[in-house]
Amino acid sequence: MTDAQLLLAVLVGLYLVECVSWLPRGVVIARPGPLGGTEFEGTAGAPAFGARAAAWTPPWRPDRGLFVTQPWPVCFSPQGVVPCAAAAFNPGPRAEGRARFVSWSDLAPVAAREGDLFAGGERLVRVGSHALAARLAALAGELRALAGQAPETEFRERVDRALDAALDDARARARALQFEEQTQSLRVLAIALFLFLFAVVPAVAWVRGLAASWAPLLLGLIALMGATAWELRRAHRVLFPGAASQRWRPVLTAALSPVSALRAIDVLAHDAFGDAHPAALAAALLPASRADEQLRAWLREACFPAEPALPADGDGAAAACVAWQRERERAALERRLAGEGPAKRPSREPGVVAWCPRCLADYTAAAVRCSDCGVEVVAAEG
């Protein structure tokens, strides 16, 4: 292997590593499909390392980033909070986790830090999104003031308003449009850098030799990386105006590392929709019929939650809190669907004896529970 081949192999290896994102377990990703379009996927079943799950982006799409959203990773009720999500991506399992109920009177003031929620000095829950953590911390502050002081209807209305805002597809669509506009130059630069590194450099090195051509190639690389870092800084300022402290590190990394510059779009994409519900992001990115399917899948999850529906070591108070939050999410999803329930699916396939009301999987042999969701199956009619 020549020096140029070795260099290229190292570069490809580093780039493939950069295409993997480590995210909190249980978030939902919207990634560019291998042949265009967008795929939605829950990370609860993805390969995990500790509290983080691995999600990959197609390496041949340096112009498209990975969007990350999630249902609220914390349950509220008039009595207190449970630091776990009430909902899980459907189809798919629920991320396993342990969570205990904390009453409002025992809960230290909640604050957003490093993209997570902290109560006092301790991490309450991993969020992985600065936007969502800030929104939930503010909401927790308001709910704490209401809990025990205001009537329960007022508490419920405040949660409902926040859920409606997260499910607002007009807001998500406007954000998607802004994201497309602001990342236009960055996407062109990403494709240019990709072609430069994986086509131009190997071709020139092969024809003329690396020793004879390294200086102009290096100049070209520096120019492309510099322009990417500049453009990343500009777009970040527009898309995340209040996040100056989170800006310098990715900008500096893009200026110094070619593989980080190649995936600069991910820096902007990851949290662009952080505080939107996954169903709102689906409405912004998918055709209407597929977005509607996603919305109904979330509603089915709220009605028939995947097992275990409660966090490990949760007691009766935790169960009541998760059930309260799940009920509010179900009501919010129904408002979005204008009162329609999760449509019952008539079985058409011959031999189907039962089906899962959550993931809609068919069962041809006698089964009591869905093998994927753990939900009790429903006997097929007719």
Ligand SMILES: [Zn+2]
């Ligand atoms: Zn199922």
